Amino acid sequence: MFSMPKISASSLQFAFNTFLAAILALYLAMSIDLPRPYWAMMTVYIVSHPLAAAVRSKAIYRFLGTLLGAVGAVLLIPALVQAPVLLSLAMSLWVGICLTISVMDRSPRAYVLMLAGYTIALIGFPAVTEPTGIFDVAVNRVQEILLGIVCATLVHSLLFPRPVGETLRARIGGWLGEADAWALDLLRQGAGSPVEDSAVERDRVRLAGAASDIQLMAVHLPFDTSNLRETTAVVSLLRDRLLILIPVLSSLSDRIAAMRRVDPELDPEIRSLLGELADWVESGAGLAAARPLLARLESMAEATDAHDWHRATRLALIVRLGDLVKALGEGHALLAHLHAPDGPLPRPLGEQVAVAVDRPLHRDPELALLSGAAAFISIMLVCLVWIGSGWEDGKWSAMTAAITCSLFAAMDDPVPAIRAFGVYLLVSLLLAGLYLFVVMPAIGSFPMLALALAPMLLGIGVMIPDPRFAFPALSTILNVVNMLVIQDHSTADFGRFLNIGLSQFFGVFAAVFVTRSLRSMSAEVSARRLLRQTWRHLARLASGREEGTAMDFASRMLDRLGLLAPKLASAGNTDLKGVDILRELRVGMDVAALRGLRLPESAARDLDHLLDAVGERYRRLWLDGRAADEGSLLDRFDRLLERSAHGTSGGLGTRGVSALVGLRRNLFPDACNAPLVHAGGAS
Structure with missing residues (x-):
């Protein structure tokens, strides 16, 4: 069903600001006699964003990418112009390599290399017939793009700028509010079973993707106009707390369920504790009020001997409740600092902010290589047709193939988007034809040109802030402006206009054909790939071969879960529908906790043997899709828990027992309670 775009005061303001910047860039470019002033106009629309800080960061990335692409064109074209096939090979390879590296880096910085890739096509292919002037062409393109960048940055920064800090603060506040609600559900209602309502579970999985979105938005914070510009490190530390909260809350649900399995009513002390914690969350989860709760939880953990499965699960629950109080309290304290950044942070948090770092996101080398290969083959294919046929306007096919392969490279199946x-x-072709052959001949001055373009640019531009219409609106504007070829002295040639349009459609066709043949994949196939990558990651982590901290693991894992959730929701296969993606996150965090323990040699050796077996289980899942013998692994868990309960092998400590209980529960949710019946008369 067709839905109308959301038109608000902010979207109208964005459309007006962008139109004003575009007309200013066009006027200045024509005033200083740049050969393609419409490039400055297109650049304004490419770098514009509703948030002023995002305009600045995109502007810097676009300039750097354009400069790198221009340098590549200047180096390659004069050296290889006498060998057209070799030149096409070199330029196609340049685009493919840049795109591969860009897809590997999923941060906004990837924009630099993506632009460096297709900029060489935009500058280089039109210049192959006049290679001696390539340096001037490259300089002119850089000037035109720089002019567009400056105009967009000035207008969006001076006319009612929207700071990214306010949006980021609201997004984090909403995220913490959802985490509070999740915690209250668990603490008030008890969560007697780990199986939850599908809608609630879907909302909770969505928090994983939201945590990654916050990191991506925070990239723009140093360019912001608000007083939050200096709080980038605080946001990084706050995101760490968000990363902790998802596995903590997910495992808390499981540990309450484990306790109820042993003691359906829960003992009075635990019930009272859960009620107090719920009251604390409802009162705002203040850090000062959290300190006595943390002290009480620590004392309860120290007083709990894990000499039977009941006490072991009780200890695991207490430890996890302590993690919840710490992460939630610190998260709210950091958010309060974002609302009043001039005030001091509590001392432990202030020290941690000083060493806060960005966390890595999920990377997909296979997808990146396939994307680069699809771009390389598509461009090379149209270049061979162009060279072989002597088609004068065939260069437009090469440029279009480079652009389409680059813009949609990160998608599982780019074919629908390219189509x-x-x-x-086609819509742009019709619109541009109307302007070029009906409207433009009647225009005799720049003010008339601006008035003629206003209905189209404002009417379509107002849709860009709406995510549902951003791509079609921006694509239409850029294609129309490009086809109009607005210059001081331009003449409309209908035959050439159609020829260029056909050439562009051939570039789209080549991109669709190659992409579909080489790398399109369904949501189900993509979900299976992500699951296998998750299992491989867990196998490496359990075997001690994964570098990085537990927080680095959580960052990659949550980012992957955010990507995986919508694919699982749209997959029709029943075995994928039943996948519990939060369970794999809980497994990873428990494994990371166990790997981080410092134990006596004998205890460390026993734990290493167990974790190696866990690693082998996930390695088999990664390679074969089937786990190894589950019974022997369960026996290993029970033997290690029993030895720890006896105090042999030095014991695992409270955190070790907590993580081991959680790991056993996640790997064997339906297994009987661990038979720790030999220690101190425990039963």
Whole structure:
């Protein structure tokens, strides 16, 4: 069903600001006689964003990418112009390599290399017939793009700028509010079973993706106009607390369920504790009020001997409740600091902010290589047709193939998006034809040109802030402006206009054909790939071969879960529908906790043997899709828990027992309670 775009005061303001910046860039470019002033106009629309800080960061990345692409064109074209096939090979390879590296880096910085890739196509292919002027062409393109960047940055920064800090603060506040609600559900209602309502579970999985979105948005914070510009490190530390909260809350549900399995009513002390913690969350989860709760939880943990499964699960629950109080209290304290950044942070948090770092996101080398290969083959294919046929306007096919392969490279199946681009290209062709052959001949001055363009640019531009319409709106504007070829002295040639349009459609066709043949994948196939990558990651972590901290693991894992959740929701296969993606996160955090323990040699050796077996289980899942013998692994867990309960092998400590209980529960949720019946008369 067709839905109308959301038009608000902010979207109208964005459309007006962007139109004003575009007209200013066009006027200045024409005033200083730049050969393609419409490039400055297109650049304004490419770098514009509703948030002022994002405009600045995109502007810097676009300039750097353009500069790198221009340098590549200047180096390659004069050296290889006498060998067209070799030149096409070199330029196609440049685009493919840049795109591969760009897809590997999923941060906004990836924009630099993606632009460096297709900029060489935009600058280089039109210049192959006049290679001696390539340096001037490259300089002109850089000037035109720089002019567009400056105009967009000035207008969006001076006319009612929208700071990213306010949006980021609201996003984090909403995230913590959802985490509070999740915690209250668990603490008030008890969560007697780990199986939850599908809608609630879907919302909780969505928090994983939201945590990654916060990190990506925070990249723009140093460019912001608000007083939050200096709080980037605080946001990084706050995101660490968000990363901790998801596995903590998920495992808390499981540990309450484990306790109820042993003691359906829960003992009075635990019930009272859960009630007090719920009251604390409802009162705002203040850090000062958390300190006595943490002290009480620590004292309860020290007083609990894990000499039977009941006490072991009780200890695991207490430890996890302590993690919840610490992470939630610190998260709210950091958010309060974002609302009043001039005030001091509590001392432990202030010290941690000084060493806060960005966390890594999920990387997919296979997808990146396939994306680069698809771009390389698509461009090379159209270049061979161009060279072989002597088609003068065949260069437009090469440019279009480079752009479409680059813009949609990160998608599982870019083909629908590339096809849609072709549809918007057709709409643009009709619109541009109307302007070029009906409207433009009647225009005799720049003010008339601006007035003529206003209905189209404002009417379509107002849709760009709406995520549902951003791509079609931006594609249409860029294609129309490009086809109009607005210059001081331009003449409309209908035959050439159609020829260029056909050439662009051929570039789209080549991109669709190659991409579908080489790397398109369904949501189900993509979900299976992500699951296997998760299992491989867990195998390496359990075997001690994964570098990085537990927080680095959580960052990659949560990012992967955010990518995986919508794919699992749309997959029709029943075995994928039953996948509990939060369980794998809990497994990883428990494994990371166990790997981080410092134990006596004998205890460390026993734990290493167990974790190696866990690693082998996930290695088999990664390679074969089936786990190894589960019974022997369960026996290993029970033997290690029993030895720890007896105090042999030095014991694992409270955190070790807590993580071991959690890991056993996650790997064997239906197994009987661990038979720790030999220690101190425990039963």
